[in-house]
Amino acid sequence: MVLSGISQPHGSPADTICLSRFQLYLPIGREARIYFDTANLVKTDSLYALPGSQPLPSSADRKVAARYVSKACYLQFVVKNDLDRQTEVDFLPGFYFNTINLFRRHPETGKYEPVTSAITQKTFNSHTVRKLSLRPGETGNYIAELGFIKTTVNTITPCLTYGFYLPTLLSQFQNEKKLNAIITYLVCGIMLMMIFYSLAGFYMNRSIEFIYYAAYAFMLGLMFFFKAYLYKTPTDSNFFFESYFDFVLQGTGTLFYFIFLRTFIGSKTEFPLLNIILYAQQVITVSGLILFTYLNFFTNNFPLQNLVENLIKYAWSFSTIFFIIYAVVNRSYILRYLAIGHTFLFLGGFLSLFLINTARRFNDQLTALSNDSLFWYEMGILFELVFFLVALSFKNKKDISDRAREKERLLMDYEKEAYERRMAILAAKQDERNRISADMHDELGSGVTAIRLMSELAKTKLKEHALPEIEKISVSANDLISKMNTIIWTMKSTNDTVDNMIAYVRSYAAEFLENTDIRWRIEYPENVAGIELTGEKRRNIFLCIKEALNNIAKHARASEVLIQFKLGPHLVILIKDNGVGMQPDKIRAFSNGLSNMRKRMETVDGHFGIRSESGTVVTLSVPLA
Structure with missing residues (x-):
């Protein structure tokens, strides 16, 4: 029988709680005693006093250690009705429990027997509260067998309240972090704007990385919203979210972020080593989510399930540190802006992981925000988002400049090709002109010259009897030779x-x-x-x-x-x-x-x-x- 890792062979008895002490709500954590059955020794069918029970640890109202989540927890308390009337009160052990089995000690046999009709009003399910009924002057010695859901946000804060006040009490519990919830909703609004911005960016540029970022913002925004909206809401849907779906949303969103980051910075061609690390994180995340799912639905080994979740988060932290160092060494402006955002993301994630995995808290005098693990993670995401927008602006400016240079290069190439085509056409024309002029000179020129010579020869032979037609032929031949020489001269490209x-x-x-x-x-x-x-x-x-x-x-x-x-x-x-x-x-x-x-x-x-x-x-x- 072990509590907090220390063997406790003998327990301490629970103090008696008198109903006259409270009007609406009474915490009973100081009077109750607790026992974690780590060795599975307790049998509910023969339940007697718990010799290893101890006062509740001071950290019980903040978290329950992961090693106890899969084990049965027994809470013993004694209630005396010192009023002059029969009184019914509701017993609320804390958050969150899969099962609440209530047992009451029989005054004669000393055995603990199940309390029948212990479920309170219909508006609350069996995972929330149990009803106690005591006659005037009667004392009830109770043991509550509690089964936790698979999460690290379980708390043990036992209290008694009247049934009519129970809804108000639960609302008070849910509103105890009202400022935290407001900040979370604001962050959700920012994430929603980023989704619209990313979708608009995809519509305008057809860049697939904007779809990846929209999916990342959607997953994390949905997780933040449910964290605030379902806070301390003891329902089956919240149990499913807190024990399984919140990490699935976070892991899937982070997976999309790794894909986005590789596409956004072009790591495959620009930063090969960084691309290997980011791709490895994708594989680790997918494999981890599959293993996490198997452990959640098919085993009862929550410590191993929690270890897998933490190892995945540590891997994310490692990749963030590597990214920051790589950006500093590489001296890329885009990487540097992203690295600044990742620095804030790492610090926020580190503080969040610290508060999740330990019962320690910062100074209790500080605001509840400082001890809220979700708040620090949200702040890391928020600052990472700011510097992502700076990097996006720089990248857009660089893309515009690159597109302008590429457009100028293509224009120059087009002009060069057009000039070369014109030169080729001109050269072909010149070659054709030279060929025609050569043909005219060699073929037509020699023929016309022969006509002129023969006409002159005919004139010489006929002498006084020369015909006027022969003279016309001679003149026409001379004129034709002159015109042809002009045509040949104009057609030769060398002229x-x-x-x-x-x-x-x-x-x-x-x-x-x-x-x-x-x-x-x-x-x-x-x-x-x-x-x-x-x-x-x-x-x-x-x-x-x-x-x-x-x-x-x-x-x-x-x-x-x-x-x-x-x-x-x-x-x-x-x-x-x-x-x-x-x-x-x-x-x-x-x-x-x-x-x-x-x-x-x-x-x-x-x-x-x-x-x-x-x-x-x-x-x-x-x-x-």
């Missing part, structure tokens, strides 16, 4: 420069004005080498210059022509003559040519102008870019 165009215009002007009385000159800047000018622009500019020279030769009656090239953002070409200028009666003769010149310059985004100024000035302008 796509301003200096090449100037050289070609100079060659053409010299040849075209050679048999006239018109003197000509070309002015151009020195730095024209290497300036690109596409074949389309070269062709249209040259044809305009050709048309202008043709008009000068036919209509201007000029003796001098100046072709002037100017460079800037645009290539500007001035064709000046000292002829008669623009005469209204002559405009209709070459208005079609002017219209064609204007259209040609518009097709290359250029400008055409003509005016009279001591002759005629034709202006051609095209952008070089």
Whole structure:
């Protein structure tokens, strides 16, 4: 027969409790005696006085040691009705009990017999109270056999009360931590906001880690809510919660948190060693919950069940310490913010675990909050949440910056690919132009040249009898050769420069004005080498210059022509003559040519102008870019 680990061969008798001492409620912890049947020696069918019973330990109102939870507990007390009327009172042993069997000593045989009809009013079940009935002057020697539920929050606080006052008394017990409950509900509200925030984050970003965090917040918020709402509520649902479901909620929530943390920080690729530790915690948590469930439903070994729960919590503490150290060594800002939150979580969890597993408490003069294990755990969760939000803000800022850089990189890659495609197309066009110009030169050029030579030969042989058609063939062949050479020149990509165009215009002007009385000159800047000018622009500019020279030769009656090239953002070409200028009666003769010149310059985004100024000035302008 063991109490608190000390052998007690002889017990001390219970003091007599007189009903006249109280009006509504009377604690009887000082008068009652307790005995834990650790060796399973007591037989209820032959129950006598308990020789090993002792006064209640001072810690009984705070917790019952885990080693006693699976054992039967016997509470002995003596009640005397010193009133002048039969009196019924309710006996409330404390919280929480699976069974309450009440026995009363028979005055003649000395044996303890079960008290029949001991269950109090219907609003309370058999796990709550028992009813005592005593006649005037009668003394009852009672032993209550108590069976605890599987939890570490059991307390032994025996008291007597009247039945009508019992609901009020239970409400007082439930409200003794009213401030604690208010704080817990506030924390539940914060967790609910985090659930909505996480779901909104998932909806906006489609990031699966927000679902994991929402599940974590939901599980812990639900646990906190039930802890406050069901506090000291002796019902089957609360027994199930306190003995099993609260740790399942906590463990499942923590499991989701480990999954969230691995996803949030990208530990698989960024922090491989930390990823191994976090994944190991997932395995430990799942395995521990399975073992905890088996021990709870299929065994009566609560010390082992409690050990499994504590080992899982110690493993969580180890991973938290490792995370903090890893964050300090790694020097990652996201990890550091999370590590600060984890430091508060570790401290809160450590204090909570200390208060759960020991009967010791802080100074009794302090507020009840300081001795509430749930309060410290909630504070750890709350501060961890604050620094998680800081880390989330930093991560969002970093993600936005990374996305901007990635967008810029993709844009640059796209522009590079587009430029390469344009260059490839341009190269293909140039190759095709070179091929066509080569084919025209080799195939058509030789054929047209042969026609011209044969027409000249025919003219020579016929001499005085030459036919006018042969002369036309010869002229047409010469004109065709000139036009074809122009086409070949414009199509060759090697001629796509301003200096090449100037050289070609100079060659053409010299040849075209050679048999006239018109003197000509070309002015151009020195730095024209290497300036690109596409074949389309070269062709249209040259044809305009050709048309202008043709008009000068036919209509201007000029003796001098100046072709002037100017460079800037645009290539500007001035064709000046000292002829008669623009005469209204002559405009209709070459208005079609002017219209064609204007259209040609518009097709290359250029400008055409003509005016009279001591002759005629034709202006051609095209952008070089």
